[in-house]
Amino acid sequence: MPVSRRSFLGGGLAAAAVAVTGTPLLAGCASDKKNTAAANAAVKLPTYVKYGEVKPDLPGTDVVLDGFLKYPASPVKAITDVPGDGKPITFMTNIPGAIPPAADKNQFWQEVNKRLGSELQISMASNDEYKDKFATRIAGGDLPDILNIPTDTPQIPGLVKSKCMDLTEHLSGDAAKKYPFLANIPTEYWKGCVFNGAIYGVPVPRGMSRTSLPLYRTDLLAAKGITDPAPKNFQEFFDLCKEMTSAKDNRWAWTRVPLSYLRMMLGLPNNWKEDGGKFTSMYEADANTEALEAARKLVAAGVVNPDAFNDKASARKQWFNGGIAAFDYDSFVAWNQYYNDNTAGPAFGVNMLDVPGFAGGQGKPWMGAALNNVTSFNKDSKHSAETLLKIANWMAAPFGTEEYLFRKYGVAGRHYTLQGTDPVPTKVGTVETGIGLQYISDSTLALYWAGKPDVPQKQHAIQAKIADRLVYDASYGLYSDTSSKKSAQLVKSMNDLENQIVQGKKPVSDWAAGVKTFLSSGGEKIRGELQDAFATAGGK
Known part of the structure; x- marks a missing residue:
């Protein structure tokens, strides 16, 4: 079943609710008439190129997610270049769990910085507190290089036009192939990143995983x-x-x-x-x-x-x-x-x-919300758009790659132990890895649970049963x-x-x-x- 333009639910009734922060979020951020549906519809979205180096045990469709019964024994080393430029990169995000140890006491975070080739400085807040913190930072003009923008933020077109990089030339059509794991994100998810007739961010996809x-x-x-x-x-x-x-x-x-x-x-x-x-x-x-x-x-x-x-x-x-x-x-x-x-x-x-x-x-x-958030880049950042897109591309390396294994589970021996080929998190791993990398960018969810092949089997089975009956929100992609x-x-x-x-x-x-x-x-x-x-x- 081909997925239509309005395929993904824009959040369901609860998630579609717009945040009320009580803070004058967009002072000086008014959008002009360029944010028209015609201009947005004319944008050529990134060409979708599915990554084919990892074969799922339970193949998905354009709706049903791929399932894996175990982690591949020899994960693919998918990225050879160091994505960072050697200078610190700042990021602001919510964290669903407890706030993890700071970088100087967190060996996972230290290893992330080493692999990125740039120190990633992350400002975190709990899910409950993030929107207020976000609004305060925007109002004060105190923006990080990389910004996690909740999809229910009021007047996003004006915000991104005023504060964020236009990424159209880097991502439109075949240009996205330079970033193969961003190109591996299906086209539909990018529709939620288009404002003012331009691509202003990178999607953090959800869709079926949020059903x-x-x-x-x-x-x-x-x-x-x-x-x-x-x-x-x-x-x-x-x-x-x-x-x-x-x-x-x-x-x-x-x-x-x-x-x-x-x-x-x-x-x-x-x-x-x-x-x-x-x-x-x-x-x-x-x-x-x-x-x-x-x-x-x-x-x-x-x-x-x-x-x-x-x-x-x-x-x-x-x-x-x-x-x-x-x-x-x-x-x-x-x-x-x-x-x-x-x-x-x-x-x-x-x-x-x-x-x-x-x-x-x-x-x-009902089909689940298309996006968790839109990740945009501060237009005043001292880093190039290419560097920040390379960071996002690294974060989107999919299940079965060595990068994904590290990003989600950390370092073997400290953050996880192997049970066969499956990484099983240690208590230290659970605490240290929760630094919010998944909100910079991410691949679509793979159905998998370490050591429990029955979990993806059950998940894949119910998704296959409901796929043809899913009801989509007609407002997705329309502002x-x-x-x-x-x-x-x-x-x-x-x-x-x-x-x-x-x-x-x-x-x-x-x-x-x-x-x-x-x-x-x-x-x-x-x-x-x-x-x-x-x-x-x-x-x-």
């Missing part, structure tokens, strides 16, 4: 005699949830209300739907009332952890790992992270549910200024209303008024801007 469905603890379900859960409709799903709940034993089926999953059962749009040039928000779909009623039913039946409405994502992950909850709605990235954080011992196992139709048949899963400024607050208001309804604090009938407010407060204007952008781009 989310219910993850479940295979060991907990097996203890109940359930080895292959495959509910055929909502009622069977509801019964399964009840079976996996025992409040008196401090066990619940769910970490949170799986409202997105219920919407997929009902075939709702993925954020924005386009039909004949007209755009419709997911919120407008009539079946929302049925999804909300079903969610209320789950909450009323007590199958959702009662703390779900108060605690953060980190707490939900602890419930799943600790066996307090059997199901969590999350992605393939999270699937691997759960194995990394496993506290339950060798019996621990994870798999993913397919999505049935609400009343039978097949549901429609709406109103969405950039207002989506965060609009989505927050709708999320708040959803939470009130599913907890029984407001009636489902309040949803219609909420949708009217969403549309009058900016949703209608976003629709118009998306439709104009779509038409101007020739419906591509």
